[in-house]
Amino acid sequence: MAEMDPGTLITLVTIIVSGIGILLGCILPAIVEGRAVLKALEGMVRQPEVAGDLRTTLIVAMALLESTAIYVLLIILILIFANPLLDRFFPRG
Amino acid sequence: MEEFFPQDMFQIFGIGVRDTVVSTWVMMGLVVGIVIIVKHRFPAALEMLIISLSDMLSDLMKRPAEPYLPFLGSLALFIATANIIGAAPMLISPTRDINTPTALSIVVFFAVHYFGIRAMGALEYFKSLASPVFLAPLTLPLEIFGQLSRTLSLTLRLFGNIISTELVVAVIFLLVPLIAPLPLIGFSMFTGLLQAFIFTALAAVFIGEGIEATETDVEANQSTDTERS
Numbered sequence: 001m002a003e004m005d006p007g008t009l010i011t012l013v014t015i016i017v018s019g020i021g022i023l024l025g026c027i028l029p030a031i032v033e034g035r036a037v038l039k040a041l042e043g044m045v046r047q048p049e050v051a052g053d054l055r056t057t058l059i060v061a062m063a064l065l066e067s068t069a070i071y072v073l074l075i076i077l078i079l080i081f082a083n084p085l086l087d088r089f090f091p092r093g
Numbered sequence: 094m095e096e097f098f099p100q101d102m103f104q105i106f107g108i109g110v111r112d113t114v115v116s117t118w119v120m121m122g123l124v125v126g127i128v129i130i131v132k133h134r135f136p137a138a139l140e141m142l143i144i145s146l147s148d149m150l151s152d153l154m155k156r157p158a159e160p161y162l163p164f165l166g167s168l169a170l171f172i173a174t175a176n177i178i179g180a181a182p183m184l185i186s187p188t189r190d191i192n193t194p195t196a197l198s199i200v201v202f203f204a205v206h207y208f209g210i211r212a213m214g215a216l217e218y219f220k221s222l223a224s225p226v227f228l229a230p231l232t233l234p235l236e237i238f239g240q241l242s243r244t245l246s247l248t249l250r251l252f253g254n255i256i257s258t259e260l261v262v263a264v265i266f267l268l269v270p271l272i273a274p275l276p277l278i279g280f281s282m283f284t285g286l287l288q289a290f291i292f293t294a295l296a297a298v299f300i301g302e303g304i305e306a307t308e309t310d311v312e313a314n315q316s317t318d319t320e321r322s
Contacts, residue, residue: 063291070253
């Protein structure tokens with residue numbers, strides 16, 4: 001394997017890791033959220049009288065679950081737009 | 094893409110003032126103006142807003158929320174307007190800058206201790222942080238770590254949700270500038286309102302946790318509830 005300069009290597013690794021990271025960070029919360037919606041819908045069908053209560057709880061729970069995906073997105077945004085390792089080799093002027 | 098992130102607009106005594114701060118000032122002016130107009134024209138609307146906020150927070154905290162309403166209500170109003178003001182032309186959401194959510198969650202962090210100390214007294218409150226006294230070296234660091242990490246997650250949740258939806262709007266705007274971003278702007282406003290609700294709800298839950306009602310308090314609340322209904 002040919003010698004790569006550190007900047008290229010870091011950029012390459014960052015791109016690959018970002019792709020894998022956003023993939024996992026989207027899939028896992030989506031599965032868990034889907035399960036939450038499934039359970040809430042089953043509860044609503046079984047007991048329509050508590051549907052309103054369930055809906056507000058569901059929305060709050062969904063937003064809390066969604067925030068795990070958001071954390072992944074934030075880290076990837078930092079990696080892409082403000083990579084601290086890349087700054088070491090190419091200091092901003 | 095660089096203009097998407099907050100920039101320094103001008104400097105006061107060598108301290109950079111970002112465009113998000115200017116946007117916050119404009120937003121504060123707008124909110125105060127709207128409230129003054131509504132207060133003169135439709136005072137019942139403001140009353141309705143306050144009552145609905147109070148009911149919502151009382152449900153969340155399982156106790157009357159009136160002592161905490163000035164803090165939590167202004168938190169909710171500020172975050173809600175800050176999140177949806179980004180849809181207005183020339184203005185950007187103050188919460189797009191990570192410093193705004195950081196400041197808000199630090200305020201929540203100190204408010205939890207303030208309300209806890211006010212409700213229980215300083216000594217009792219610090220004793221409740223290290224609840225089984227013989228396990229204090231184990232529980233106290235865990236408690237401190239939990240407090241700090243939930244402050245961090247409160248910050249990042251608000252910031253991340255706002256910046257991600259606005260980033261999606263910006264990307265779609267780059268591709269198709271005409272009609273296509275409109276539904277996404279609506280979605281971004283919905284997310285903003287939802288996040289304002291969640292931030293306030295979590296702050297209410299944290300404050301309620303810090304107070305830790307004794308059994309007599311709970312019974313008193315239940316009796317007042319039954320009297321009210």
